[in-house]
Amino acid sequence: MLDVANLIKIRRDLHQIPELGFQEHKTQAYLLNFIQALPQTHLSVKKWKTGILVKVKGTNSSMLVAYRADIDGLPIEEETGLEFQSKHEGYMHACGHDLHMTIALATLEAMAKQPPENDVLFVFQPAEEGPGGALPMMQSEEFKEWWPDLIFALHIAPELPVGTISSKPGLLFANTSELFIDFKGKGGHAAYPHLTKDMVVAASGFVGELQTIVSRRVDPLESAVITIGKITGGTVQNVIAERARLEGTIRTLSPDLIPIIKQEIDSLKRGFEEMYDCSISIDFGANYYQVFNQSDLVDQFKHIVESSELEWKEAPAAMTGEDFGYMVRDIPGFMFWLGVDSPYGLHHSKLTAKEEAIPIAAKLVEKTLREMKSLNA
Template sequence: MNTLVKIRRDLHQIPELGFQEYKTQGYLLSYIQTLPQERISIKKWKTGMFVKVHGTSPKKTIGYRTDIDGLPIDEETGLPFSSIHNNQMHACGHDLHMSIALGVLTYFVQNEIKDDLLFVFQPAEEGPGGAEPMLKSEIMQRWKPDMIFALHIAPEYPVGTIAVKTGLLFANTSELFIDLKGMGGHAAYPHQTNDMVIAACTLVNQLQTIVSRNVDPLDSAVITIGKITGGTVQNIIAEKARLEGTIRTLSPETMKRVKHRIESLVKGIEAGYECEVDIDYGSMYHQVYNDEKLTNDFIDYLRQESIVQAVECREAMTGEDFGYMLKEIPGFMFWLGVDSPFGLHHAKLNPNEDAINVAVNVMTSYIAHIGNEE
């Protein structure tokens, strides 16, 4: 079995949630410590780490980031290397991301490069968000790269395909939690209560008018309520209800507009149903915006070298906290085809492992190309 495939399968068995990636960090560190140490420096940061590869005559630092956390999903793949952690799964491909990063790191430990490289093993991408605090860390500020790259698996593309575009790639995202509190009571006496199930249902319907009536039709936004909880038993009118969802927009300005409208509708619910409503936006991720020059250079390189099939994709409403790093450091993210019949965040996601070597070959070749320039 290919070493990187074994690493991927080992990591797939031990997914951990954001800032709880202790086994994952330990596994990564154990592997990295088996490599020659003469040209590398390792610094742990919370449950993630930074690994610097020292170049022979550096003029710049090239960054490469991978995320390392899993999702709160019970795996249903039936694979012999399925997750051993209940309700935790690498359902977004971070096990492949890490394996690829280790493959690229291994190559440059064994093969000298002129420029310095910084490998960023970032926790908590799925939440509550590790990129922004990691970016602000003393280590990152001291080792801050001049450019930075990352990839994300794409189940819908075949292995051997890389999809990318300049400019906006992923949307601005925000979590949305709304708690409603009214007056509960006996199911036979609704007139003596303020029913929060009714209030919550009304609010859900009103929220769906924001995109259709408050967002420019030529713009894009999504408000999804993915979870509703309320009440205790069938014959008690609910005193409390909770909505959990997400907001996605193609611009920061639209995100502000959507939130302002949500807050206006909530005030109406408070008045109309004589209740109290609290809003929590949870984790918010900045858009992933690919640097035009670096992205075009990457696309040109792929096409000239014919390493993979490079295709231009559209922007997506997915969220990625790598956007915070791209906000401060020029770089790009791209989609890596893994040809899975099940999509991201699905309990049966099963990426084609052949994509690991494809990505390692692409990134080692490209980084060597830009890291050995005169």
């Protein structure tokens, strides 16, 4: 395993070059450069778009075990003030994917030098934050050729201390859909509202009505969230707005509820078009499928964590989304949280991570890849 100073250097190098989904060119080059410098005897490498697949040939393989690391950053201006903060203005690794990649490289290095028994696949996946890289990657010939028998991934958890690992059997992350709503009506002078169709009023009313979907249309024993995080509209204070836009997200614990909520939003759209004499267009953007962990694998993993003298914490289900959900929909697998102890949460411009978590995670991922048994073993 690489020494700690090397691990920290890799993490800091990657932290400085955050790139958006499917634009991770520098990141891909950095990863490839590292991978090509490793002993190649047991390795095979394939590129897929801005992602990479690396297979390590096992010594006596009965299955292919995969570890997935997402590689993209976010359109957030970094405010950590760290000496190694992002060199890409307006972009930041604010979701810890720089750590996810570093942990994968460290583990890969160890395995290139001392191959595992089973074949192992490292999946460097682009575009987790959007538009979603997991599903198209799985549909590629490159991935299909190396289809894993089992897959796992981790995500940093700012709220957990270093040395704590957390997961749960069953549902870990929610089903999500983006939501973009555009309103277009007839603008005009602020003093003549009767001659116009005011899109600020229509959009405001829509935000209020959206709240009644969760409170009045969804079974109270089910869980759902509709959040509008951004409203834009109009041009100036004394002109009635011709256009307005709402941007938000839908989250549910059941995959069946997402289409029901979408239908309700469509029916609101028709009502509002009638009421406000305007046209409304809705774009549901990217959908992410729930992350559902296989119980038997989580049990095995929990034993590995406890035998590594790390702290195990049973995780609650969360309304966050992850496109890794598509991978564990079709491949037995699980995801877990890695404590990195930051006062700021994921996607915050001041998110930091304690780097002591990196060697801990690399050892744990390596041990898991080497020791994990398939479900029917």
